[in-house]
Amino acid sequence: MSADDAAILTSVLSLYREIPRAEWARLSAGLDQPLTETEIVQLRGLGDRLDMAEVAQVYVPLSRLLSLYAQATKRLGAETAGFLGEHDQTTPFIVGVAGSVAVGKSTIARLLRELTSRWPGTPRVELITTDGFLYPNAELERRGLMERKGFPESYDRRALVSFLTEVKSGAPEVRAPYYSHMRYDIVPDAAVTVRRPDIVIVEGLNVLQPPPTPNDIAVSDLFDFSIYVDADAAHISEWYVDRFLALRRGAFSNPNSFFNVFAELSDEQAVERALHYWNTINLPNLEENVLPTRHRASLVLQKSADHTVETVLLRKL
Numbered sequence: 001m002s003a004d005d006a007a008i009l010t011s012v013l014s015l016y017r018e019i020p021r022a023e024w025a026r027l028s029a030g031l032d033q034p035l036t037e038t039e040i041v042q043l044r045g046l047g048d049r050l051d052m053a054e055v056a057q058v059y060v061p062l063s064r065l066l067s068l069y070a071q072a073t074k075r076l077g078a079e080t081a082g083f084l085g086e087h088d089q090t091t092p093f094i095v096g097v098a099g100s101v102a103v104g105k106s107t108i109a110r111l112l113r114e115l116t117s118r119w120p121g122t123p124r125v126e127l128i129t130t131d132g133f134l135y136p137n138a139e140l141e142r143r144g145l146m147e148r149k150g151f152p153e154s155y156d157r158r159a160l161v162s163f164l165t166e167v168k169s170g171a172p173e174v175r176a177p178y179y180s181h182m183r184y185d186i187v188p189d190a191a192v193t194v195r196r197p198d199i200v201i202v203e204g205l206n207v208l209q210p211p212p213t214p215n216d217i218a219v220s221d222l223f224d225f226s227i228y229v230d231a232d233a234a235h236i237s238e239w240y241v242d243r244f245l246a247l248r249r250g251a252f253s254n255p256n257s258f259f260n261v262f263a264e265l266s267d268e269q270a271v272e273r274a275l276h277y278w279n280t281i282n283l284p285n286l287e288e289n290v291l292p293t294r295h296r297a298s299l300v301l302q303k304s305a306d307h308t309v310e311t312v313l314l315r316k317l
Helices: 003-013 021-028 037-043 052-084 105-116 137-143 157-168 233-249 260-264 267-296
Strands: 016-020 093-099 125-129 174-180 185-194 199-203 225-230 299-303 309-315
Touching (some): 016 021, 021 052, 021 309, 037 052, 037 105, 052 093, 052 105, 052 225, 052 299, 052 309, 093 105, 093 157, 105 125, 125 185, 233 260
Parallel strands (some): 093 199, 093 225, 225 299
Antiparallel strands (some): 016 309, 299 309
8 A cells, every 4th residue: 555545544534433342232222123033033144143232232332323413314304394484204214234245245234224223203114225236137137237247337336326316306116126145046027116205225246336428427426325335355355255155055955046057066166165255246346436436435344254243443423
């Protein structure tokens, strides 16, 4: 890293409060743990080591913080409407969750949906994944992008921006496309419907990307709060391989799965294939597109090698 890059990084980090795990965990004092161990197991993704302690010490305080932000934003909206002499038309509070493949962001998004819905003032929480805004496989094939699935250009960014604009404008009902991980494709005529919830969580690799041109709207322009899930790339690589092996033992063996072809691989072949995908697709995407957006987040969760959060960076107001 050059001296200039180091100076820029130091400047960016000064925008955040750096909160060590032990200090952040103290924020859980007096907060109830609303989830049972069974519920946590059901929310946990393959390879994640989420347990009761991690939920109580890290994610319960984070869910409370999100609830406070959402309620404060709602009050500000009502006060602004009153000042302008208008009817209050407060719209959903939108939270973005970004990070690498296999870093655990999907589990975190599901967990935050459950936790924030337990707080007074934010009982209705919806979760949308940007997988639904990937171009269908046929279109990706036509554009020569199947080997770049997950890169920014593989998403219908305009459709995602349009969807979030409708949500943020207070539309009574907005529909998003549905993506099947079993089919590895968009499901025609299927949709996820959002009906003016208190909070909408949007989870995806590239949700913090800047706009492609200065005249475009970025997806993140429509967020009220954003979270980046961070970890060392070497650790994420290990998690990715572990997840691939777990999928090979389970979901990949389903005869209806797009990935059924991997079920017959030996352990050695499966590891080799997983590392190939990581090194040729997922790592380049992380380094070129995902990691550079970390500084755009309101909050950064920094994970250690065992998947537990070791530091929280919270942007200063």
